[in-house]
Amino acid sequence: MISLTDFLMVSAALFCIGLYMIVSKHNAIQILIGIELMLNAAILNLVAFGKYDKIANGGQVFALFAIVLAAATTAVALAIILNVYKKYKTIDPGRINNLKD
Amino acid sequence: MLPLFAGIVNSCLPGKRNKVSGWIATAAILASCVLSVIIFAKTWNVRETHVQQLWFTIGDTKLYAGILLNNLSALMLLLVSVIALPVHIYSTAYMKNDENYDRYFIYLSFFCFSMLALVVVDSMVLLYVFWELVGFSSYLLIGFWFTREKAVQANKKAFLMNRIGDVGLLTAIIILFAQYHTFDIAQLFGEGGLAGQPTITNGLWVAHGGGLPAIWQYIACGGIFLGVAAKSAQFPLHTWLPDAMEGPTSISALIHAATMVAAGVFLLGRVYPMFTTAELDILAVIGCFTAFMAATIALTQNDLKRILAYSTISQLGFMVMAMGIGAYASSLFHLVTHAFFKCLLFLVAGIVIHQMEHIKKDNDLDIDPQNILYMGGLRKKMPFTFIAAVIAGLALIGLPLTSGYLSKDGILIQAVDWSDSKSLLFRLVPIGAIITTWLTAFYVARMIVKVFFGEFRLEQFHPHIKYHCSDGGWQYRATLILLALACLFPFFSLNPLLYEQGWIFGGFNSIQLARVNPYHTIIPAGVNILSVLLIYWAWAVYTGRKILVFPQTGLLFRLSYHEWFIDKVYNKVLVRAVLAFSKALSWFDHNIIDGFINLLPLITIALSKITAWIDHYIIDGISRVLAFIVQITGNFVRRFQGGKIQYYLFSMLAIVLALFILKILI
Numbered sequence: 118m119i120s121l122t123d124f125l126m127v128s129a130a131l132f133c134i135g136l137y138m139i140v141s142k143h144n145a146i147q148i149l150i151g152i153e154l155m156l157n158a159a160i161l162n163l164v165a166f167g168k169y170d171k172i173a174n175g176g177q178v179f180a181l182f183a184i185v186l187a188a189a190t191t192a193v194a195l196a197i198i199l200n201v202y203k204k205y206k207t208i209d210p211g212r213i214n215n216l217k218d
Numbered sequence: 219m220l221p222l223f224a225g226i227v228n229s230c231l232p233g234k235r236n237k238v239s240g241w242i243a244t245a246a247i248l249a250s251c252v253l254s255v256i257i258f259a260k261t262w263n264v265r266e267t268h269v270q271q272l273w274f275t276i277g278d279t280k281l282y283a284g285i286l287l288n289n290l291s292a293l294m295l296l297l298v299s300v301i302a303l304p305v306h307i308y309s310t311a312y313m314k315n316d317e318n319y320d321r322y323f324i325y326l327s328f329f330c331f332s333m334l335a336l337v338v339v340d341s342m343v344l345l346y347v348f349w350e351l352v353g354f355s356s357y358l359l360i361g362f363w364f365t366r367e368k369a370v371q372a373n374k375k376a377f378l379m380n381r382i383g384d385v386g387l388l389t390a391i392i393i394l395f396a397q398y399h400t401f402d403i404a405q406l407f408g409e410g411g412l413a414g415q416p417t418i419t420n421g422l423w424v425a426h427g428g429g430l431p432a433i434w435q436y437i438a439c440g441g442i443f444l445g446v447a448a449k450s451a452q453f454p455l456h457t458w459l460p461d462a463m464e465g466p467t468s469i470s471a472l473i474h475a476a477t478m479v480a481a482g483v484f485l486l487g488r489v490y491p492m493f494t495t496a497e498l499d500i501l502a503v504i505g506c507f508t509a510f511m512a513a514t515i516a517l518t519q520n521d522l523k524r525i526l527a528y529s530t531i532s533q534l535g536f537m538v539m540a541m542g543i544g545a546y547a548s549s550l551f552h553l554v555t556h557a558f559f560k561c562l563l564f565l566v567a568g569i570v571i572h573q574m575e576h577i578k579k580d581n582d583l584d585i586d587p588q589n590i591l592y593m594g595g596l597r598k599k600m601p602f603t604f605i606a607a608v609i610a611g612l613a614l615i616g617l618p619l620t621s622g623y624l625s626k627d628g629i630l631i632q633a634v635d636w637s638d639s640k641s642l643l644f645r646l647v648p649i650g651a652i653i654t655t656w657l658t659a660f661y662v663a664r665m666i667v668k669v670f671f672g673e674f675r676l677e678q679f680h681p682h683i684k685y686h687c688s689d690g691g692w693q694y695r696a697t698l699i700l701l702a703l704a705c706l707f708p709f710f711s712l713n714p715l716l717y718e719q720g721w722i723f724g725g726f727n728s729i730q731l732a733r734v735n736p737y738h739t740i741i742p743a744g745v746n747i748l749s750v751l752l753i754y755w756a757w758a759v760y761t762g763r764k765i766l767v768f769p770q771t772g773l774l775f776r777l778s779y780h781e782w783f784i785d786k787v788y789n790k791v792l793v794r795a796v797l798a799f800s801k802a803l804s805w806f807d808h809n810i811i812d813g814f815i816n817l818l819p820l821i822t823i824a825l826s827k828i829t830a831w832i833d834h835y836i837i838d839g840i841s842r843v844l845a846f847i848v849q850i851t852g853n854f855v856r857r858f859q860g861g862k863i864q865y866y867l868f869s870m871l872a873i874v875l876a877l878f879i880l881k882i883l884i
Contacts, residue, residue, distance in 0.1 A: 140864050140868050140871070141864070142864075210862065210864055211862045211864070216861055216863075
């Protein structure tokens with residue numbers, strides 16, 4: 118059977134990949150995709166641990182909520198990126214460095 | 219001291235071609251002349267004056283500087299100043315048109331100073347100093363026209379030969395000092411002096427302080443002889459004198475006839491007591507040989523001044539020979555008379571040459587103005603000069619009624635007497651002297667006839683020249699009169715035929731010969747009669763009455779004409795060897811020593827290059843590495859503040875991770 122550890126490993130792998138994408142990509146949309154991946158990794162973790170709650174299925178319910186929130190986050194993020202593009206004419210996060218000292 | 223002062227004054231008037239310097243020098247000489255007459259009157263046969271002063275002290279040895287005036291010095295003093303005076307007057311006219319008029323008189327005054335000082339000093343050291351100074355001034359004067367190559371070579375030759383003599387003299391002085399521990403001439407050679415009559419016993423040279431091996435005595439005498447030979451132009455060091463004729467003629471008159479060359483004989487006079495009999499014999503032989511050789515050479519020379527130069531060598535040979543045979547007084551007597559008539563002859567030659575140079579310049583010819591082949595018939599054009607020349611010439615030959623007769627025949631008679639007491643071989647010496655006298659008669663007559671009699675031969679070579687000759691101004695005439703008078707007998711002795719009555723004789727003790735000896739009448743008579751005959755013969759030959767009886771190409775002629783090839787031998791043997799040696803040394807110096815010195819900068823440059831490399835790469839390298847490290851670190855750290863949000867995220871992640879790991883570990 119597929120044990121709990123496999124689910125956790127996959128979810129860790131996804132999380133790391135998402136983290137790597139955030140840290141090293143030069144495109145804001147790709148950073149968004151990385152954020153999505155990390156979210157999805159967390160959701161996978163939730164679902165994997167939901168096996169132990171057969172009465173209220175808390176894990177899966179929480180996962181549904183998280184997915185919806187992820188979608189809302191993504192919509193807002195896209196809106197931000199659009200505004201940023203209007204101002205800076207670029208979506209390379211390395212170029213948007215007005216906050217530096 | 220006055221001429222020195224005049225010399226200094228002259229050199230302080232720089233660059234002017236003025237006549238004043240000539241008159242200053244002449245005035246100085248005139249004053250010296252007067253002073254020397256006074257000194258002479260006080261010192262001659264009256265007493266000796268000797269003043270001294272402590273000059274310096276080395277260790278235990280005290281060196282004195284002072285003046286010694288005995289008969290010899292007073293006589294020489296008088297002679298030098300009296301000869302120098304007419305020469306100065308003559309020079310003011312002779313050098314009138316020369317650009318270096320003032321330099322000439324500076325040198326001339328310097329020379330007179332040296333010569334006058336030479337004859338009065340009392341210490342051998344000072345004698346040497348002034349001996350060298352005289353040689354040096356002679357060098358300056360011979361090379362006076364230094365733009366002429368020949369003049370420069372001549373004065374170098376003169377100076378070098380004099381130097382050889384100087385070495386000899388210095389050796390002798392040092393040996394004498396080592397032996398007798400004093401430099402003082404009066405102590406060494408005066409009456410009952412230390413060096414008189416050296417005793418050589420068992421091969422040891424005995425003196426008060428101890429003895430030296432006898433060889434030193436010979437070396438000392440050899441050294442003195444070398445000095446005399448160089449200065450007075452004896453064989454083998456005589457070749458500089460004919461070449462020294464490159465200087466102005468008035469210089470030749472002063473230096474090489476009357477004074478400097480007489481310095482050698484003067485030295486002999488000073489150190490006379492030092493010689494042993496054997497050395498005196500050698501001296502006599504060499505003197506005789508020189509006289510004979512020079513007379514044979516003078517027979518064929520064509521340059522007027524060279525004839526006179528060889529004549530001087532010959533007469534000096536007579537003087538040296540006279541010293542050698544013990545005729546001390548005769549030798550000095552001959553010195554004095556020779557000074558007068560030789561000086562006169564040179565001055566006459568100067569006038570003649572001057573006129574020939576004028577002719578040469580006026581007509582733009584390319585002849586040698588000193589060559590007697592071009593002269594002739596000047597008797598009519600320069601009568602005054604002619605008379606003076608004849609008087610001097612007769613004095614040189616030694617005919618009666620002239621002063622030369624007195625001195626020369628004195629020498630001849632004493633020579634014959636001397637050789638009587640020696641072995642037969644020494645007979646050659648007086649015979650040689652007598653033959654030389656006849657040769658002298660012949661060449662002097664030849665010279666005078668060629669110059670003054672006959673036709674003016676230059677016209678035969680260059681037919682269309684115009685010329686005029688004259689005797690010259692009052693300076694020339696007065697000088698000639700003065701000297702000519704001194705060539706005649708009344709100046710020296712009231713009796714024209716007996717030499718012992720000359721006053722110079724009374725001043726020196728020498729071998730007094732009784733008059734009973736038959737030689738005293740035979741020799742003068744015989745010699746002089748033959749001389750007169752020879753004069754007539756020469757006159758006949760050279761005025762063309764008879765054909766030329768002498769072949770111009772025979773062996774004897776060539777030997778004589780080329781001066782017995784002595785110069786050539788010296789050139790080949792000595793000069794080339796010395797030049798080769800000096801070339802070798804200069805090669806050595808140039809390549810090896812300079813090479814070594816050039817090596818040092820190369821080493822230094824190499825060292826400095828290494829140091830530069832080290833400095834550039836290693837030392838700078840360290841600082842560069844440090845800077846690099848700092849740069850990298852800076853670049854790295856800067857990124858965290860760069861404003862890139864991903865780096866902010868990365869650094870947050872790193873810190874959280876570190877915290878987790880630490881939590882697990884601790």
